[in-house]
Amino acid sequence: MSNLADGVRQVGWEQRMYWRNPASASFTFGFPLVFLVVFMAINGNARIHLGSGTVKFAQYYVPAILGFGLISACYTNLAFTISIRRDMGLLKRTRGTPLHPIAYLGGIVGNVLVVGAILCSLVVATGLIAYDVRWEGRYAALAAVVVVGAFCFSTLGIMVSTFVPNEDAAPAIINFVLFPLLFISGTFGKVADDSVIGRIAAVFPVRALIRGMVAVFDPTIRGSGLRWGDLAMMALWGVIGLVVSLIRFRWEPNR
Amino acid sequence: MTAIEVRGLRKRYGEFEAVRGISFTVEEGEVLAVLGPNGAGKTTTVEILEGYRERDGGECSVLGMDPQQGGAELRRRIGIVLQECGIDRYLTVREILQMHAGYYPHPRDVDEVIALVGLAAKAASRVKQLSGGQQRRLDVGLGLIGDPELLFLDEPTTGFDPSARRQAWDVVRNLTALGKTVLLTTHYMDEAQALADRIIVIAAGEIVAEGTPASLGGRDDAEVRVSFRRPDGVDAAALPVDASIDGDRVVVRARHVTALLHELTGWALQRGIELRELEVTPPSLEDVYLALVGEHATEEPTDATVGGGSR
Numbered sequence: 001m002s003n004l005a006d007g008v009r010q011v012g013w014e015q016r017m018y019w020r021n022p023a024s025a026s027f028t029f030g031f032p033l034v035f036l037v038v039f040m041a042i043n044g045n046a047r048i049h050l051g052s053g054t055v056k057f058a059q060y061y062v063p064a065i066l067g068f069g070l071i072s073a074c075y076t077n078l079a080f081t082i083s084i085r086r087d088m089g090l091l092k093r094t095r096g097t098p099l100h101p102i103a104y105l106g107g108i109v110g111n112v113l114v115v116g117a118i119l120c121s122l123v124v125a126t127g128l129i130a131y132d133v134r135w136e137g138r139y140a141a142l143a144a145v146v147v148v149g150a151f152c153f154s155t156l157g158i159m160v161s162t163f164v165p166n167e168d169a170a171p172a173i174i175n176f177v178l179f180p181l182l183f184i185s186g187t188f189g190k191v192a193d194d195s196v197i198g199r200i201a202a203v204f205p206v207r208a209l210i211r212g213m214v215a216v217f218d219p220t221i222r223g224s225g226l227r228w229g230d231l232a233m234m235a236l237w238g239v240i241g242l243v244v245s246l247i248r249f250r251w252e253p254n255r
Numbered sequence: 256m257t258a259i260e261v262r263g264l265r266k267r268y269g270e271f272e273a274v275r276g277i278s279f280t281v282e283e284g285e286v287l288a289v290l291g292p293n294g295a296g297k298t299t300t301v302e303i304l305e306g307y308r309e310r311d312g313g314e315c316s317v318l319g320m321d322p323q324q325g326g327a328e329l330r331r332r333i334g335i336v337l338q339e340c341g342i343d344r345y346l347t348v349r350e351i352l353q354m355h356a357g358y359y360p361h362p363r364d365v366d367e368v369i370a371l372v373g374l375a376a377k378a379a380s381r382v383k384q385l386s387g388g389q390q391r392r393l394d395v396g397l398g399l400i401g402d403p404e405l406l407f408l409d410e411p412t413t414g415f416d417p418s419a420r421r422q423a424w425d426v427v428r429n430l431t432a433l434g435k436t437v438l439l440t441t442h443y444m445d446e447a448q449a450l451a452d453r454i455i456v457i458a459a460g461e462i463v464a465e466g467t468p469a470s471l472g473g474r475d476d477a478e479v480r481v482s483f484r485r486p487d488g489v490d491a492a493a494l495p496v497d498a499s500i501d502g503d504r505v506v507v508r509a510r511h512v513t514a515l516l517h518e519l520t521g522w523a524l525q526r527g528i529e530l531r532e533l534e535v536t537p538p539s540l541e542d543v544y545l546a547l548v549g550e551h552a553t554e555e556p557t558d559a560t561v562g563g564g565s566r
Contacts, residue, residue, distance in 0.1 A: 006357070013346070013354045020345040020381075088341030096305060096335040097401070098327040099358040252307070 003103045010099075010107025011114065018111055028077055029119055032069040036062070036123060039188060040131060048190050053220035059134060062127030063213040064187050069123050070146065071153050071178065071206065073116030078157030079174045081108060083164035087253050095251040109154055116150060138216050141225035145212040152205050152234040155241030162248035181206040205237035256283045258318060258405050258436040259304060265312035266299050273299045275460035276313065283404075286427075286437040288451035290444065292548055296460040297440040298338060301409050304438070305335050318405060331359060334403035336394050338410050344383040348374050348393055351382060352400050359401035372396040372426050388419030395426055406430060408439045412446060424449055444541045458548040468540060477538045478508040481515060484531040486523075495522045504532075 019025060039061060046057040085091050094104050127133035160177055164170050182188070184197045185207040191198050201207040208230035216225045259281040266274040274296045281287045289297050302308045304315060306322040306329060315322060320329045343351055349365060356362035369378050372392040377385060385393065391411065398406055408427065412420045427450050430437060441447055447454045448468045456464040456471070464471055485505050491498050495518055498507045509515040512535060523530050 009357055013350075016350070017343055017345045085341075089337065089339065090341050090343060092307070093335075093337060093340050093342075093397070096307070096330060096337065097355060097358045098330040098360075100327065 003100045003106075006099060006103035007106035007110060010103060011110035014107050014111035015114060018115065024077065024080065028072050028115060029122075032065050032072050032119065032123060033126075035068065035188065036065045036126065039065075043189075044131075050190075050214070050218050051220035055219060056132075058127060058131035059217060059219065060190060060214055062123065062131060062133045063217040064210050066120055066123045066127075067149070067206075067209040067213040068182060068187050069119040070116055070149050070209065071182075073119050074112050074150050075153040075157040075160070075178065076174060077112045077115060078109065078154055079160045079164070080170055081112075082158060082161035083170040083174070084167050086161070086250065087164075087167040087170075089253055091251045092253065101251075105158075112154065112157075113150060120146065133217060134219050136217060136219060136225065138225035141212075141216045144226060144231060145209065145216060148231050148234045148238070149205075149209045149212070152238035152241065153209070155238050155245055156205070157241075158245040158249070159241040162245060162250065165254050178206075185210050203233075205234045208233040208237075257281070257316075258283045258285070259287075259316070259438060261300075261304070261313070261315045263313035264300065264303065264310055264315055266296075266303060266308065267311055273460055274303075274310075277457065277460070277462055278313075279455050279462065279465070281436060281438055283436050284431075284434050286431055286439060286450055286452045288447035288454045289438065289440045289457060290442065290447045290454055290544065291440075291457035292442055295457040295548075297442075297457055298409055300457070301407055301438065301440055305333070305407055306330070331401060332404050334398035334401060334406040336398040336406070336408045336411060338413070340394065342382045342390060342393060342397070345381060347379050347381050348385070348396075349378045351393070352396060355397050355400045361402055362400050363402045365400070368396045368400055371399065371429055373422060386419075388415055388422065391415070391419075392423060392426060395423070399430070403435070405436045405438070408437060410440055410442070412441070412443070420446070444544045448540050456544065456547050464543075464547050471540060471543055474538055474540065474543050477543075478510055479512045479538075480506060480508055480536045481512065481519070481534070482506045482536075483533040486528045486530075489528070495519070 040058060043057045043061070047054045048057055048060045050060060082091070095101065128135060160174055164173050181201070181204050184191060184201040185204065186198075186201070187206070187210055191201060193199075193202070198207075208227075212227050212230040212234070215221065215227050215230075218225065257280050259279075261280070262278050264274055264277045265272070277296070277300060279287070289300065291297050299308065303310050304317050304322055306317075306325055309323055317325065317329060318332050322329060343354075346354065348369060352365045352368055356365055366375075366378075369375055372395050374389060374392055374396065377389060382390065382393065395408070395411065398408070411427070412423045415423060424446070427437065427439070431450075437450075439447075439450060451468060453467055454465070454471050455462050466474075482501070482504050485500060485503050489505075491500050491505070494505065494507075496507055496509075496515060498505050500506075507515060507519070516535070519530065522528075
């Protein structure tokens with residue numbers, strides 16, 4: 001039996017479980033989509049200064065929410081799924097079967113990547129159709145931000161799960177880490193790079209993802225839209241997340 | 256053939272020595288019950304054999320492999336039913352068994368397992384809709400789905416009501432009919448008695464007794480208690496045997512109960528005395544067990560505290 005085939009089959013089971021859990025699906029999808037619609041209703045007519053010109057609010061906000069969606073799908077989903085399964089003993093149960101741990105975890109991660117792809121497509125489609133966002137044709141930059149961002153926020157989600165002592169503590173820890181970073185990173189409105197908040201945010205990966213995503217859609221700049229510094233920052237955090245996860249990962253409940 | 260062999264097994268958690276040199280064997284096809292109070296070291300011992308924990312000393316072999324090194328090869332051949340372990344809530348009984356069947360090279364038929372654990376009527380129900388007893392039977396089903404040679408059952412009926420326990424026992428009896436080797440832990444005396452071929456009693460990390468349900472703790476040749484209501488005007492001295500008076504009852508203890516009864520009834524018939532409320536009581540397994548673990552009773556943390564930590 002190959003681990004790859006096992007992992008792919010596990011993605012199928014994970015998908016089936018995922019869509020049957022109304023709480024997890026609506027949480028992941030609800031937050032970004034509700035924020036998108038509400039903020040667009042409030043600020044839809046505003047203009048934002050970007051690069052070398054001003055653009056419609058949606059031209060900034062849709063890519064920012066796209067970043068949020070990727071975080072919601074990867075980081076939040078993984079941190080919750082793994083914390084809860086660890087606390088329930090599901091990880092321990094699976095460890096007692098011959099399924100290779102990498103096939104099992106690969107199934108869980110593969111599932112959130114599918115979810116992330118669906119959510120991101122929904123946000124982009126909404127932006128293009130409903131809010132008339134301009135697409136600059138930067139496919140390579142979009143792919144780079146999505147791939148590096150998904151890697152970074154997946155390993156960070158697994159890392160944070162290793163600090164969650166039990167199921168009851170999961171929402172507080174997972175959201176407490178994320179929400180301040182979302183705000184200071186300009187997810188819900190532009191934050192200037194040279195402001196105090198902007199400088200603090202600059203060392204965290206949320207800022208890199210939001211900026212990188214905005215650049216992909218930015219009509220005021222020319223070129224590929226690739227921001228190597230932001231990609232490197234996310235890759236670095238991804239590696240930190242991976243190393244800490246490898247060191248701290250436990251299959252058994254913390255009882 | 257020997258399925259499990261354990262020699263001088265030791266495990267400590269910090270200052271606390273949970274397992275202090277345990278040795279035993281389980282033969283193929285045998286049901287061994289490991290009996291003991293909470294905190295005795297049962298779960299620690301079993302989790303070492305399942306490969307979840309590393310031992311600090313001693314040797315053990317499970318199906319000829321060292322459980323610390325066995326990995327997937329060992330896990331293909333054993334089934335594990337853990338204590339207090341969740342099941343994915345959003346799959347149905349059939350789906351969860353299908354998912355686990357996919358983890359093994361030669362799984363049992365899913366519907367056969369569903370029938371074996373008595374969940375045919377619930378096959379299409381989601382796990383979260385099952386009662387506690389039904390979930391535990393599904394647990395056993397998941398332990399069996401890989402068609403293991405050896406099944407570990409860690410306190411399979413703790414927290415069950417009496418009828419759910421009977422049903423779970425029937426499931427285990429079905430397994431033995433399939434020729435499986437079973438290592439069962441329990442703190443219920445009657446469970447060990449009902450299911451096991453052999454029992455070992457653990458207290459404070461050591462084996463304090465070992466035997467068949469009938470012979471455990473010398474039960475088969477222990478003294479039998481014979482008692483009856485004290486006839487009017489009869490005191491201990493008037494009886495033909497060595498007896499004591501306990502309230503309004505006469506109590507006699509003896510190994511050879513046939514001869515004793517013959518003597519007593521002969522004496523009573525001669526004098527026209529009726530032996531009212533005559534009782535013959537062998538020592539119960541419960542008495543033997545309580546006497547055994549009572550000698551070793553200490554204030555220890557429970558299995559859950561000791562066994563589940565990520566230390």
